[in-house]
Amino acid sequence: MSEQTPASGPITGGPADPEHDATAAYGLDRAYVASLTRRLVSTTGETVAVASPIGGTPLAHVPQSSTADVAEAFARARRAQVSWSATSLDDRAAALLRLHDLLLDRQEELIDLVVWESGKARKDAYLEVAHLALTARYYARTAHEHLDTRRVGGMFPVLTRAEVNRVPKGVVGIISPWNYPLTMALCDGIPALLAGNAVVSKPDAQTVLTALLAAQLLEEAGFPPETWQVVAGPGAEVGGAIVAHADYVCFTGSTATGRIIAKGCAERLIGCSLELGGKNPMLVLRDADVSRAAEGATRAVFSNAGQLCVSMERLFVADQVYDRFVDAFVSRTQAMTLGASQDWSVDIGSLISQAQLDTVTRHVEDAVAKGARVLTGGRHRPDLGPFVFEPTILEGVSADMECFGKETFGPVVSLYRFHSEDEAVERANDGAYGLNASVWTRDTARGRALARRIRCGTVNVNEAYGATFGSLGAPMGGMRESGLGRRQGAEGIHRYTEAQSVATQRLVPIAPMLGMSEETNAKVMTGALRLLNKLGLA
Ligand code: NAD
Secondary structure (H helix, E strand, O other): OOOOOOOOOOHHHHHEEEEEEOOOOOOOOOHHHHHHHEOOOOOOEEEEEEOOOOOEEEEEEHHHHOOOHHHHHHHHHHHHHHHHHOOOOOHHHHHHHHHHHHHHHHHHHHHHHHHHHHHOOOOHHHHHHHHHHHHHHHHOOOOHHHHHHEOOOOOOOOEEEEEEEEEEEEEEEEEOOOOOHHHHOOOOOOHHHHHOEEEEEEOOOOHHHHHHHHHHHHHHHOOHHHHHEOOOHHHHHHHHHHHHHHHHEEEEHHHHHHHHHHHHHHHHEEEEEEEEEOOEEEEEOOOOHHHHHHHHHHHHHHHHHOOOOOOOOEEEEEEHHHHHHHHHHHHHHHHHOOOOOOOOOOOOOOOOOHHHHHHHHHHHHHHHOOOOEEOOOOEEOOOOOOOOOOOOEEEEEOOOOHHHHOOOOEEEEEEEEOHHHHHHHHHHHOOOOOOEEEEEEOOOOHHHHHHOOOOOOOOEOOOOHHHHOOOOOOEEEOHHHHEOOOOHHHHHHHOOOOEEEEEEEOOOOOOOOOOOHHHHHHHHHHHHHHHHOOOOOO
């Protein structure tokens, strides 16, 4: 690949006038960009220039939203939510199935844009499309299961009829990161819409265009346009305004920002779900198929150039297979193609920004300076793209090194040898995070039993992360400092609803009847309670 101009990343305060960059070769058609950015709620007249990690190619000047624009977005969403929540659940589910088809039909356009904005490998961008299609289908087909009014046992059989309604929260604020621009823009919003909410979405500054294309697809699928608002701007200011107006906040991002969001939501007594960081462990047991595990490790560690919340940064390998595994893993890693382009041939794409490159470089240099060994990789590759970094395998990492316990969020993994499974579980559970884990063994029942001892929200047996992430009925989220709440499954949609209980009493009041004294009533009640227990009722 030829040498390219280094990307400058987002430049704040850039002029709205595209002539400003008249000499630059734009990666995207200007009319196309304008058709997307017109959806932003923005009256500031300010823009941010965004460049692609692919060669620093300029992409767009993205209009910025003020806190007043955020308030306006919520006002519009609130108006739209009233009629949206009155539409039938079948109509809402049908829109999701149309979205499913649109995502698959328009995948080339979606993938192109995701790759331009993020610099990721094309195959990683495709997985975003696939995950969203799975999400749309799952929630469309389970809409009634999750949202229909449900009868529950009343206080007294026959006399008390009790049921639970699922009432939408109102307007949900979604704050999302850059690493999966399409998935993160939509996957949490799909169940929110289905449950009858409207959404105000704030994507990361680097990936606003993808979020806007997602909003366009929602409209084409039949969701009323005002039910999905998009705002853009600095996290603290615009994200803070989201927290100030929302009825519920769904945040995905770093643990540090998650704490700020949680405090803001606590102050307003609104709920939030927090999908945060991880330092995920993979365990290769002594009976693992070493070749399969090594192949799985390349995906576990280097998918999305390691900028994946559920990717593995710590690899624990049983003593008996350590050497064989390391040989296989290193040689498979060295065979991977590295680059920054729209081409399907790229296995590992670019990091997204100078900031990510700085963190990855710092973690590797710090580890090497303190005695870690680089088995492969370890270098920035500006010849392939401004933020491209080699897939890197480290050995001899110790607790005094930054990459031991801190999330790198890049293509860097540390290898550790273990001597017993108890030791492996203990070390996997070490640290502050608890997002995702992976266990490799031929004895899958043993793998599942081991999973129960690992303090992570998801555990994959003989797979890295895709098996849980792609099983939409299975909740996904973090234990400990990796988050609060869950996306996917029943939890992923119920978070956007209030459980409202309605009980209807018949024939007798829940009080003494016909002049009965309180003492007699207590005796009658006690007899009834004993009887209900004898009958085995809940
Ligand atoms: P980040 O916390 O810096 O930013 C995430 C989002 O929050 C962005 O939209 C940003 O503009 C906004 N933001 C920043 N400060 C804010 C504030 N004070 N108030 C409100 N909003 C604010 O995270 P990042 O660096 O963009 O993303 C990487 C992190 O996200 C990693 O730690 C990764 O593990 C995590 N992540 C987690 C999941 C998951 O499902 N658990 C998925 C993807 C990424």
